[in-house]
Amino acid sequence: MRVDTIFDLASLTKVVATTTAIMQLFEQGKIRLSDPVADYWPEFAAHGKQEITVLELLTHYSGLAPDLPLEPPWSGYDTAMAMIAQEAPIVPPGTRFIYSDINFEALGELVRRISKEPLDVYCARHIFRPLGMNDTRFRPPERLRWRIAPTQYQNGTSGPMLWGQVHDPTAFNMGGVAGHAGLFSTARDLSIFAQMILNGGTYRGRRILRRATVLKMTTPETPPGAMDVRGLGWDIDTPYASNRGELFPLGSFGHTGFTGTDIWIDPFSKTYVVLLTNAVHPAGQGNVVSLRSRVATLAAAVDGRVPTAAELESRLSLTTLNELRSGYRMGPTRNDDVRTGIDVLESENFAPLAGRRVGLITNPTGVDREGRRTIDLLNHAPSVKLVAIFSPEHGLFGRADTRVPSTVEPVTGLPVYSLYGETERPTERMLQGIDALVYDLQDAGVRYYTYVTTLGYALEAAAKKGLPFYVLDRPDPINGFNVEGPVLDDDLRSFVGYFQLPVRCGMTVGELAQMFNAENHIGARLTVIRLQGWQRTDWYDETGLRWINPSPNLRNMIEMALYPGVGMVEGANVSVGRGTDTPFEVLGAPWINGGTLAAYLNARHIQGVRFLPVDFTPRENRFAGEVCHGVQLNLLDRQALDTPELGVELAAALNHLFPQDFEIDKTLPLVGSRAVIEAVKRGHDPRRIAYDWEQNQLRPFRALRAKYLLYP
Numbered sequence: 001m002r003v004d005t006i007f008d009l010a011s012l013t014k015v016v017a018t019t020t021a022i023m024q025l026f027e028q029g030k031i032r033l034s035d036p037v038a039d040y041w042p043e044f045a046a047h048g049k050q051e052i053t054v055l056e057l058l059t060h061y062s063g064l065a066p067d068l069p070l071e072p073p074w075s076g077y078d079t080a081m082a083m084i085a086q087e088a089p090i091v092p093p094g095t096r097f098i099y100s101d102i103n104f105e106a107l108g109e110l111v112r113r114i115s116k117e118p119l120d121v122y123c124a125r126h127i128f129r130p131l132g133m134n135d136t137r138f139r140p141p142e143r144l145r146w147r148i149a150p151t152q153y154q155n156g157t158s159g160p161m162l163w164g165q166v167h168d169p170t171a172f173n174m175g176g177v178a179g180h181a182g183l184f185s186t187a188r189d190l191s192i193f194a195q196m197i198l199n200g201g202t203y204r205g206r207r208i209l210r211r212a213t214v215l216k217m218t219t220p221e222t223p224p225g226a227m228d229v230r231g232l233g234w235d236i237d238t239p240y241a242s243n244r245g246e247l248f249p250l251g252s253f254g255h256t257g258f259t260g261t262d263i264w265i266d267p268f269s270k271t272y273v274v275l276l277t278n279a280v281h282p283a284g285q286g287n288v289v290s291l292r293s294r295v296a297t298l299a300a301a302v303d304g305r306v307p308t309a310a311e312l313e314s315r316l317s318l319t320t321l322n323e324l325r326s327g328y329r330m331g332p333t334r335n336d337d338v339r340t341g342i343d344v345l346e347s348e349n350f351a352p353l354a355g356r357r358v359g360l361i362t363n364p365t366g367v368d369r370e371g372r373r374t375i376d377l378l379n380h381a382p383s384v385k386l387v388a389i390f391s392p393e394h395g396l397f398g399r400a401d402t403r404v405p406s407t408v409e410p411v412t413g414l415p416v417y418s419l420y421g422e423t424e425r426p427t428e429r430m431l432q433g434i435d436a437l438v439y440d441l442q443d444a445g446v447r448y449y450t451y452v453t454t455l456g457y458a459l460e461a462a463a464k465k466g467l468p469f470y471v472l473d474r475p476d477p478i479n480g481f482n483v484e485g486p487v488l489d490d491d492l493r494s495f496v497g498y499f500q501l502p503v504r505c506g507m508t509v510g511e512l513a514q515m516f517n518a519e520n521h522i523g524a525r526l527t528v529i530r531l532q533g534w535q536r537t538d539w540y541d542e543t544g545l546r547w548i549n550p551s552p553n554l555r556n557m558i559e560m561a562l563y564p565g566v567g568m569v570e571g572a573n574v575s576v577g578r579g580t581d582t583p584f585e586v587l588g589a590p591w592i593n594g595g596t597l598a599a600y601l602n603a604r605h606i607q608g609v610r611f612l613p614v615d616f617t618p619r620e621n622r623f624a625g626e627v628c629h630g631v632q633l634n635l636l637d638r639q640a641l642d643t644p645e646l647g648v649e650l651a652a653a654l655n656h657l658f659p660q661d662f663e664i665d666k667t668l669p670l671v672g673s674r675a676v677i678e679a680v681k682r683g684h685d686p687r688r689i690a691y692d693w694e695q696n697q698l699r700p701f702r703a704l705r706a707k708y709l710l711y712p
Helices: 012-027 054-059 077-086 101-115 119-131 142-147 169-173 187-198 211-217 289-301 309-315 318-325 341-347 374-380 451-465 509-519 557-569 594-603 643-657 664-671 674-681 686-706
Strands: 183-185 235-237 253-257 261-266 271-276 357-362 385-391 415-418 436-440 468-472 484-487 502-504 525-529 586-589 609-616 628-635
Touching: 012 054, 012 101, 012 119, 012 183, 012 187, 012 211, 012 253, 012 261, 054 101, 077 101, 077 169, 101 119, 119 187, 142 686, 187 261, 187 271, 261 289, 271 289, 341 374, 341 468, 341 525, 357 374, 374 385, 374 436, 436 451, 451 468, 451 509, 451 525, 468 509, 484 557, 484 643, 484 686, 502 557, 502 643, 502 686, 509 525, 509 686, 557 628, 557 643, 557 664, 586 609, 594 609, 594 628, 594 643, 643 664, 643 674, 643 686, 664 674, 674 686
Parallel strands: 357 385, 357 436, 385 415, 436 468, 468 525
Antiparallel strands: 235 253, 253 261, 261 271, 484 502, 586 628, 609 628
């Protein structure tokens, strides 16, 4: 169990997907709740259903049976719709509450008929992607299987396990997409959805529903005097509402799912509860009704505070407590108060460096939260003597794209020793008169970004001379959570591959320094001045820190997000936009047919990115002055995009379409894996290649990485 484990949501599909979609269409005037369903689906009128309204489907007052029969065996979405058309009410519509999956199977069909998009496509486009619910989808792809909680034996108590396929038998027979079940998601994504509801239909500036619509959905819409009270899709007070607990008031609302999932939202205290369990694993015998109630009661009891361990233990059994600990604080956050290592060092009045003659490894990214250079801060610190500066690739000013000579810093007059000139390592001469080395550089979060190698080489030099080494830590700018891509082959270590890392390692430079020092047995006297306020899921633009280009061709977060993928192929005979205004947002060469490449890549349906044909002429670097034909990469969703998998998709497309021109072997230093290159040459599906490195390489790497992580 991990905090990003993907669960089969079962009937949460009804409110998260189908109800939301119907209410969006309602807002657009494309459907009216009081209309008969048959107005939109004429075949539905058969057998006494001609007066059933959309409202009665949403509130479970249609009079229809709980679900379609499973015997005799049947399959197919169209078959299910034909069976619904032949159903007859078992009580008169509007007279009695009968919780019915058929109601929402029919509503899913209305979404398809009215929007002209299947329910899964509609929801992805209009709900999940705009909200950033990147792990929420019907029919999750095979590459995500390792993150999905398996549910139940397909034969009930034996046989193969349902794993990544919908548990609900009707939805399974329908092909995995249905209005009542079939959605998969995580606690994080459901937290986003719940917060959107609490916000009155908006989340981070994206409006999904109007405030009035949210109010209408979540207040009673059942007939006057009804004992079982429902909103539109949402449960308010019925026998299914035990997950409200003992303290949330009437007027709060939620829903449950058969597999062991639930969500409850209280607009009065601005509280939501998401509980994802797996009661049906492995043989369908579990029961979480009591647990749901106790968790909701606990959440209501602490008045929105994060409870202490003592409060938790006084209300829950130890078993329940252990069940909750791994995922208790899952609400989405935005972090505007991050302090980097230099900020923390300032707050300590530079005490760790007191009395030392310091050599500083830095460039323009070495600034504090107010924009003051680390160079100047150390130079004016009364207890510190700054005696030398070291610059990485791109030089002290971060603008060079070639080898850089050593120079003098113009403000302080201190020597600046280039670690990307005649040498890439601090030499004995450079380190003369230095008592400690300090590293303050903003990394890119990518294995082949050379600041990582400069870190490793500097650690080795410090250890050899017995110097203390201080890392002023900074965030992984593309978040410290995602671990993606092939791990570097051990014999391919180089200046663009210092350690056996995946393309995205999800680690800060401080964490990497600890790993390098221990795993390479360097033995440096290492101290990491930790970040404050940063969480692993934060991207750089969620930290409140000012943006400074870490290198001349990484100028914004779009390019940073694309770099781990597009950069994998730039060792070959292609331009990735260096020398243009949009580096890493384009890819081309004089020998590429841009229209053909764009069509091929778009047909691959790569999540989070789309491709447009484009011509561009680099002013410098590869193909300078030549017209390159290729593609522009439009980043739609950085959370959904697996960038190293994108890199393999690009390599596979170029190798398939232009085998006589594309020099795939030259991508090896940055791809870092001979097995990946050979699999591409053999025509293997990139998704399968990515699944293989996930299973065989990333799992052991994550176990190694866990030993060195410093932040939540």
